[in-house]
Amino acid sequence: MHDVVVVGAGPAGSMAAWAAARAGCDVLILERRAEIGVPKQCAEGISARALREAEVPTDGPWIAQEIRRGILAVPSPDGLRTFEAEGVHGYVLERKLFDRWLAARAVEEGAELRLLTEARGVLREDGRVAGVKTSEGHVRAEVVIAADGIESRVGRSAGLVPPLKPDELCTCAQYEVVGRVRYEDAFTILFDPDRIPGGYAWTFPKGAGRANVGVGCRGRRPRRLLDELLRGPLSRLVEDARPVELNVGGVPVCGPLERTYDDGILVVGDAARQVNPLTGGGLNAALICGRIAGEVAAEAASEGDPSAARLKEYQERWEKELSETFEAAREAAEVAVSVSMEEVLEFLEGVEEDLEEVLRSAGVLERHWWG
């Protein structure tokens, strides 16, 4: 019997496992893959604040590039119009190294990691979650943390994670490319509602002429769209882009689950839909919510009280940290899906001189953790 079993060694799971192990618990992490962080399904952008709060050093090989600016690009008759906001502080990661480092930190703290072990559902005793059924047999635990990503087999089997509806999902395609990257220190967002319905394209630089170049949208085949954009407006942001890797994946943009706990179980990260509905970014929340989940699970296990009433503290704490961010992002995302190209351009031209100030005074940079 373990104190805490964490399903999934992504950022949310490794963060939870680290926090619980640090609190002195017996922690087991189950990961279905042989290798952590592979395949990469991410543009790898993260805020400086999230790394600071997760106590992740920024001088390791998991940092590809520091970011100091955000650039909004919109198509215009003569090419691309760009609008710049200083004051953004973040990083582009090497996710394969980052995820592995986070997992190793949890193991160093005392957690046990079992690779090639797939969780198939929750184990119930006396009506409450008491562990997980895995490809290698049953594992019992005081508290299960479902950090098993967008599919969340464990969260679904616990009855906490409903299936995503089509309009709650953004589909993404991305190439890691080598090429001539126009902005080496900026996240660049290409906003083109006519061509990219309900989404945007991006270039996130990785240093030394490398970048992640991708698109996330609703309702179109993203890879075909990405190829079109690379022949069009994206070619102005990365010239002569030559792919070295293809990444595809889905992002839940419905906002967090209303309930992320039950007797004996917590749900965290993409599994809990703790993803910014405007940007599709989930790393910031995965780290902060993962840590809270690990801390609360550890306390509940050591008190011998893994009841829903005890575990509710997890939900209260992450909501205190992030519900304002999620709500503001949800409202902004609703506007973004209905706005026309002309309206976008008119707005940006109106605030061009002081875009940073406008974003800052509206609380956008702070609320989304980029300031």
Ligand SMILES: Cc1cc2nc3c(=O)[nH]c(=O)nc-3n(C[C@H](O)[C@H](O)[C@H](O)COP(=O)(O)OP(=O)(O)OC[C@H]3O[C@@H](n4cnc5c(N)ncnc54)[C@H](O)[C@@H]3O)c2cc1C
């Ligand atoms: C194309 C794309 C670009 C993105 N870009 C960004 C970005 O730039 N910035 C950002 O913040 N977010 C981005 N995201 C979102 C971000 O990648 C996720 O929010 C983040 O990875 C969530 O972390 P997680 O730990 O919750 O889940 P995951 O990273 O998905 O980790 C889940 C882990 O659980 C394991 N697992 C799953 N099921 C089981 C099981 N049954 N048993 C055992 N193990 C299991 C998986 O193998 C995996 O290791 C992007 C997503 C996509 C698709």
